[in-house]
Structures are given as C-alpha cells and as structure tokens.
Amino acid sequence: MSKTVTLTIDGQTLTVPAGYSIWEAAHQVGINIPNLCHHPALRPEGSCRVCVVKVKGARNLSASCVTKVAEGMEVSTHTPEVLAVRKNIVELLLANHPRDCLSCARSGNCELQKIASDMGIRKIPYNYNRPPMKKDEGNPSITRDPAKCILCGRCVRMCSEVQGIGVYGFTWRGINSRVSPAFDLPLDKATCTYCGQCAKVCPTGAITIHNDTDKVWAALRDPEKIVMVQTAPSVRVGLSEALGGKPGDIVTGKMVAALRQLGFDKVFDTNWSADLTIMEEGTEFIHRLKDGGVMPMITSCSPGWVNYMEMFYPELIPHFSTAKSPQAMFGTMLKTYYAQKMNIDPAKIVSVSIMPCTAKKFEAQRPELSASGFRDVDVVLTTVELGQMIREAGLNFQALPDEQFDPLMGVGSGAGTIFGTTGGVMEAAVRTAYELLTGKGLDPLELAPVRGMEGIKEATLTIGKTRVKVAVAHNLANARKVCEAIKAGNPHGWHFIEIMACPGGCINGGGQPISLEMDTPVKRQEALYTDDRNLPIRKSHENPEVQALYREFLGEPNGHKAHQLLHTHYREQIRG
C-alpha cells in the first residue's frame, strides 16, 4: 500500500501522505478552505459544513475536513456551486447569531465574523428570532454567552478529548439544541477547572475570558492607590501576538515600558517569585526525600491542575507541594517584604498580575491566599486583556523602547522564565535541588528529556548516591494518567512530578492570544528557552534579589516565616 496519494486540487497536482483530509491537503498548496467546527488541535467532526468542496464523481458536496484524500481524486474548492452553498450555510448561522458584533469580546478576531466578511455577506436574509438565553457569568474566569454559540462542538471536544474532563455536551434538541454542562449548570457548579482551553478554541464570542480591565483602570486612576504589577513568564512570549507581532517574539522590555505608560507605579517580574517557588518547593522536596515524606511530590503552581486534583483526586492532595504558586508568593511578598522595606501601607497596594491563565483569576480569590492579612493578588489580567488595555491606551507597542523591571522583585533567572513551559518547573527545580544536594552544578544545565511537547516525559537523575526519577505531564488527560498511576502504587517509581493543566503548559494557557496555528505554542516554548539562554543568571538559588529576601526578611527556605507566608493548603472541592 502506498503511503502517499496524488490528487488534484483546483487543477494543481499534489502528493500528500495517505490519510490526509482534503482540507489538510489544500492547506499544503496554499488554499485555505474556510471552516468553523474544525480546529487543528482537535479531531475533525464535519458538523458545520462550511468547508464543503466539490469532489468529481461524488454525489454531494463533501466536507473537506472529514473527507480523506484518495488516489486520482479531483477536487474543486471554489466552484460557483460550492461558494453559493457555503454562503448559504453561513447566512443560516448568522440568522441565529446576535447582531452585536461591535460590542462583542471577540470583535476583530471572531472566526464567524471573518468568514462572513470574506464571503462578502452584506445582508442577512433571515430575521433573528431566538428567545433570549442567559449568560453564565458566575465564576471569576470564564464567561459563557450561549446565544453566540454556533454548535461547532470545539469546546466539547477540547474539554473531553484533550483535557479528559467533558464538562460540556450537546444538550436538548432541535431549535433548543445547545452546548451546556450537564443539568444546564453554570460552570462554577460543574466540574470546570477554569483552564480556559474552551475559550481558546471557541470561534465566536460564546466562551470568553472574564474581563477585569475595568477594575485595573479604576485602580490606576485612584490617586490613593499604589498599583503594582507582576508579569508571568509566558506573557513576554505571547503578548506581541495580541499587538501585531508574531508567535515567539520576546517582548519583555516593551511589555515593561507599556505597563509603565499605562500608569502602574511599579513593574515587577513573576520570574522572581518563580525562583522563590523553586527555593521553597525544592527545599520541600529535599526534606521529603531525606525524611521520608509523602512521595511522589507533585507541583502545585498550575491552578487549573490544582482545581482538577481537588475535584477528581482529593485523596492525592497530600502529594501536592505546599508551596504557593509564583503568583501568590509574589503577592504575599509585595504586601509584606516590599511594603515594609519601602514603608508603604499594604492597605493602599493594589496587587495586579498579568497571567497567561484564566484559572489564575480563580486562584487569586482563594480565601487562604491572604497570608499578609490582605489578598495576595487583587486583580488578575490575562495576556489578552493586557493587549486590550495597551490598544485602548493607543500605545504603539512595537515601537516602545525596552525598559527594565523595578528593583527588589524584578530580577528573574532563566530557571524562572522556563516556568512557563511544560517541563520548565521540573528543570528549574532540578537545577537547584541538584546543586543544593551535591554542592556541584548540574552539567549539562539543560534537562533535555523533560523538554518538548510529549504528553508525559520522564528523566532519571543521579543526585549524589540517590537516583531520583522525575516525570512531567501536561494537559489534564495526561494528568489523569499520572494520578491513576500514583493510585496504582506508583509503578514507575516517580519521586517528583510536574503537572500543568494546559497543553504545552502556561505558554498555551487559556489567557494567551488565540492562534489557529499548531506551531504557535512550540514557538512560544522555544522563545522561553531562548530567553533562558540569554539571561545572565540561570539558576533560581543564584538570584541575588531572592538571596537578599531570605537574608533580610524570610530567614531559611521552609523556615518558620517562609512557611507562614509562602505555603498553603488544599481541600476537596465538591461542585454541583
């Protein structure tokens, strides 16, 4: 059997691997067939019918995303018949779609809007007569507006097939058909982790990020408040895409400049507190390893993952590192260490974070994350929302000069920067733990087996006389496999596991700019590794500002004060 197939598309002859869909084959020769239900990260379904093409000899038009190429096939992608059918399909979708594009969160990057525009639809020949549907705005992370749903099912497939949860399903029937959680529950009553991957694949404004920019504008305009911001590692490699740049651009300096121009009093780096997390988590791991604590230890900095474990595997909670996430650690230190050092009343501080993550908005509202007596983080904005604020202020982002973070909490190591990618937290932890245990630097410094995009990665290290086995998993379906393995007695003998909820890690978080290109997360990942290589300090324990924090304020890692301020606890979440 031949492994390739030769066919013609619009008169062009091409050879593609057998098993390709017509849609994929056309893409190879530069023909972009419009589609709405298909997404490159998901299994094709063929439900929207926008991608129909004419296949010679076939009785009906074929949906190109689900029709496989065949030897000698002759495909036409834009005959008058094909274009007329497509246009009619889109007109029917528009008939059931609210006409409020101008004020929609997805205006400008809505796939339905783009297709309607590309097809030159200037008039919708049908009236809108759907009964009003209630928005779900009952959680801090994700807003659902079912009226804008076109029933493409991308969110259903993302949540069940990639994340392995299945919050959404197709429910009810006929004109009442909708995508909803079981029992039409709002997301805060369903088993939603707030990872936000559904919002990233939604082609319209049916699932969007809960917008908190108004709160930040209000704080910035309040002369009584001191507004300080931290920026997560992945934001610097994602933000550019929201402002006319390309995936993989590293825009740390421009981002800092933009935040200052928006009016933030101080601009800091979450990489600094990622280094702090490594000090606490790495020390915790060493203690568990030496003193026979609960093993394997699992990272707890991905809030979607924390929600998942608290809902689905509460019996494994003792495996969690008690170290707070970098976002929360930063917030605590801002309102204690920094406030004391600069003689600022912490009550006047508004602690803002810029995160690639929708679940961080939920994390920030956890009541236990307020060790300073104030909330660690007051407002969380996603990369997408920061992009919007920068556009709102009219800043020419790409022309901004590169500026530096403010001192005391503004230096981050390369280990801190790679926190944003799957494998990065583990690599950062190993760089430090190895050196603390052996007194020697890890050589090579880069931990190749935990890099890349494979779902579950493993590495074995010999640290002194101890062999340590580490594992790294990303996306929640892989997280489930890891949990099941631990429940089955940890047959792989893992000591330390890193889990991130989103496919690829934070670089591809629910708060990052939407991209339909499969290589976008990879480019962002490569950018973080480049950033790491270019930084003068690449190990968390060598961060001079973190060293100063311990010297002047905290004492020892995992010491009494550190424990009080930088560690947390978890509890079972029962929803429904």
Add this chain to the structure above:
Amino acid sequence: MACQCSATGEFDLAPLMEILSEYKDNPKGALIPVLQKAQGVYGYLPKPVLETIARELRLTTAEVFGVVTFYAQFHLNPRGKHIIRVCQGTACHVRGGAKILEAVSEHLKVKPGETTRDLEFTLETVACLGACGLAPVMMVDDNTHGRLNPLDIPGILDSYLS
C-alpha cells in the same frame, strides 16, 4: 427546565446498580436501555441516577444529560399518576383545542410539560390523537375524552382523583 432534585442521599441507588451490573463489562451502546430501565424503576431520571449511570458506564455526565434531553421519552422531573394529553392538531385547533388546554392548565395550575405539586397529573400536548371526529379531544391515561367543552374539564379531571 432544570432538574429539581437535590441531595444524593434521598435516592435508593441499589435498584440502579442492579440494572447497571448487566452492562458494566460491556458499556458500549448500553446508555439508552439503562436509562429506560432506570426510568421504569424511578418514574423519572433524577440527577444522582444520571450521575451514577455516567460514572458506571464511563461517560461524562454532560453526554448522558445530552441523550436524556434529546429524547422525548426521558423525563428529568417526577411524573404524575395520570398523564393528560391535550390535542393541538388541526381539527382540534379549529374546534377550540387551545381553550381546552387553557382550561386544563387553569384547573390544575400547571403549564404544559409540568406536573402538579401533589403528583396526581402531568399535562402534555400532542400534535394529533387520530380522533379528529371527536375534536376537540384529550386523553387521560388510556381514556379518550372527546367533543369537549372547557366547562367539562374540572369534572373529568376530578373523576380521576381517588
């Protein structure tokens, strides 16, 4: 309409587990027969029953809910002892079927699709009962009541109360 039931504890799930035991090793294609049998036992499909079915058949609750809400034969809420079907077909329509429905609805204080608080009656509409000669017509359980006048309704319905 959302499910009205609350705590898991109030349902005896033992009969459901009995039904499920037959399908546990071969859950493919089991969902609809399991839902039918479960409804046969419980009279409707409350939330804890659906959650248990999803867990045991290794489906998501959203998928199970999707199937239940797709088919008219499945009910999320308790059903009355007596099922009233008021015809809204063409012949009944021209002879005042809407007035009959209104009279039933007013007498029982429920809307179509709902069940009375005392669980005596469930009110439904139907597109045609095939008894157009008797229009306007309704059925209560297996009995056909034809040539109706809205004033007849209270008497007919009360006759079903034990």
